[in-house]
Amino acid sequence: MAVTIEFDDTRLTERINEPFKGIDETNSLGMSFVDFLSLGKDLSSRNHIYFYLFDNFDRYINEDSFLYSGIKEFIDICIKDSSLYTLDNFMFFLHMQGLSIPQHHIEYYFNTETVLEDLVNPYMQMSPMERAIRGFTKCDKSKNAITNVYTCDSIEDICIASLYHLIKLKTPIKICANCGKYFVALRRSDAIYCDRISPFNAAKTCKEDGSQRTFEEKLKMNEAEKLRRSVYQTLQMRIRRNPDDEYHKEYFENWKKEVDKWKNDIKKGKKTTEEFIEWLNWSKMR
Numbered sequence: 001m002a003v004t005i006e007f008d009d010t011r012l013t014e015r016i017n018e019p020f021k022g023i024d025e026t027n028s029l030g031m032s033f034v035d036f037l038s039l040g041k042d043l044s045s046r047n048h049i050y051f052y053l054f055d056n057f058d059r060y061i062n063e064d065s066f067l068y069s070g071i072k073e074f075i076d077i078c079i080k081d082s083s084l085y086t087l088d089n090f091m092f093f094l095h096m097q098g099l100s101i102p103q104h105h106i107e108y109y110f111n112t113e114t115v116l117e118d119l120v121n122p123y124m125q126m127s128p129m130e131r132a133i134r135g136f137t138k139c140d141k142s143k144n145a146i147t148n149v150y151t152c153d154s155i156e157d158i159c160i161a162s163l164y165h166l167i168k169l170k171t172p173i174k175i176c177a178n179c180g181k182y183f184v185a186l187r188r189s190d191a192i193y194c195d196r197i198s199p200f201n202a203a204k205t206c207k208e209d210g211s212q213r214t215f216e217e218k219l220k221m222n223e224a225e226k227l228r229r230s231v232y233q234t235l236q237m238r239i240r241r242n243p244d245d246e247y248h249k250e251y252f253e254n255w256k257k258e259v260d261k262w263k264n265d266i267k268k269g270k271k272t273t274e275e276f277i278e279w280l281n282w283s284k285m286r
């Protein structure tokens with residue numbers, strides 16, 4: 001069995017290869033790992049490339065498995081406090097769990113089609129090696145690659161290799177503010193949304209849908225705030241017009257408390273802004 005995961009830091013890709021099973025997939029760097037981490041309860045469906053790679057006991061991994069919960073906890077701690085996301089801490093984590101980084105090596109791919117010597121001025125005197133090196137510095141390097149290849153015997157190995165590599169690249173793992181899944185902030189470390197299809201809109205990615213939804217939520221909040229102020233004034237006016245009516249005063253005091261509770265509930269995600277607007281309209285009528 002020879003499963004390898006190969007990371008290309010220039011193209012920001014990963015390639016998972018298992019020649020005996022005919023598996024050879026290239027994806028965005030760290031993608032398979034964060035997808036695996038995001039499975040949670042869906043682990044039981046075994047619908048992930050890692051499960052197709054190995055025939056051993058790894059097939060029985062579930063949400064409570066030591067490997068799964070341990071690595072997830074480490075990442076969650078680092079998401080909470082990004083200053084803990086260091087190679088040093090990761091090595092200590094591995095040491096605590098008695099784990100190690102899988103065997104790895106560096107692979108070179110050089111485009112051999114170009115005759116490097118032709119790129120150097122033929123009239124300049126130099127040794128063949130110098131001519132080759134000077135030619136290399138001038139050549140088109142877009143087809144070249146230097147990659148890190150990890151040989152893995154288990155799902156655990158792939159997870160450790162992926163996390164180790166991401167930490168070495170100083171690339172953070174985050175939780176998408178739209179779909180709630182883990183993602184690798186590959187190009188922008190301040191990204192808050194992933195590139196998956198949004199669970200709320202199949203025609204958009206989380207990045208597109210998430211920012212749109214935040215924008216709409218803000219508009220709605222503005223609308224609610226305007227309405228709140230207007231109801232506030234209406235209720236206050238009612239008291240001024242009926243200074244002897246205790247009911248109106250009491251109603252107003254209770255209404256203010258209710259508004260605070262609504263704001264809290266919206267902040268905690270227990271209630272929506274739409275419900276708040278509906279309630280405000282209703283409260284004005286009373």
Ligand SMILES: [Zn+2]
Pocket residue numbers: 176177178179180181193194195196206
């Ligand atoms: Zn997302």
